[in-house]
Amino acid sequence: MTLATGDAASVSALGGALLTHSARLADLVAELGGSAARAARARRRPADDVSSHERMLLERAATELDRVGALLQAWTTTSVEAAARARQLAPDLARADLVIDGQVVVESSGPSRVDPQTRARERQRLQELLNRVTMVRARELARLGRELRHSHDALAAVALDARAGRSATS
């Protein structure tokens, strides 16, 4: 029985790293902001904010890392649950000499002692159950894909603004 679910641990590791990086970037924004505020008070010149551009860039990057990190963590949960639900079908699949190939329930190779009609009925029933599992997974994958595209563009704009030395709107 094979249901392609990827490697949840590797996705979770990336998601966790992104959330950690995002939190650290937010800390750096706060540290820069605190320094700027102290400097302004000391000089009594609020205009002397030398790090406002960097703070804005860091904030925008932190937002994207946090968003995608959270999505990957959510995906990990979905993936693990999908694999577990697919595994629950294993006993019924074995009784009817059926296997999962990709996202389809098929007859296992070789002769079978299972009544052909029973086998066909079970195949249809188990396929419907498997469809529910794969449908949730497909929906989450589509959502993840959309968010990755959107976030990619946002990060490209951050990189562009950082290299251009200007604080364009996000």
Next chain:
Amino acid sequence: MSDASSRPVTADAATLRVLVTVRLETRMMSDRLLDHLPDLGDVATQRLLDTWVEQAADALRALSEAAEERLLDLGRPRAPDGIPTAYAAGDSAPSASTGAPEGGAR
């Protein structure tokens, strides 16, 4: 950092220290992101994720470059007083006490 003429030419030591930290840590984050090999189990989405990781690493690298240019704009190419030697320009390894530990989710 092309509008240096409109910017103040001085900054306090604390701001400079944080900018040095930003330069180093964003660079390290960029490198660390590229060490990850996530496997989503779906070719199309995997491609999007791989591209996203590359873009995120590039954005973090750009932030590091921006911080470096800001430090140069402020007329402080050398490490200001009080900054650990590990943060001196050109050194990519920060001291353990100020680095960003990488770990699990918050």
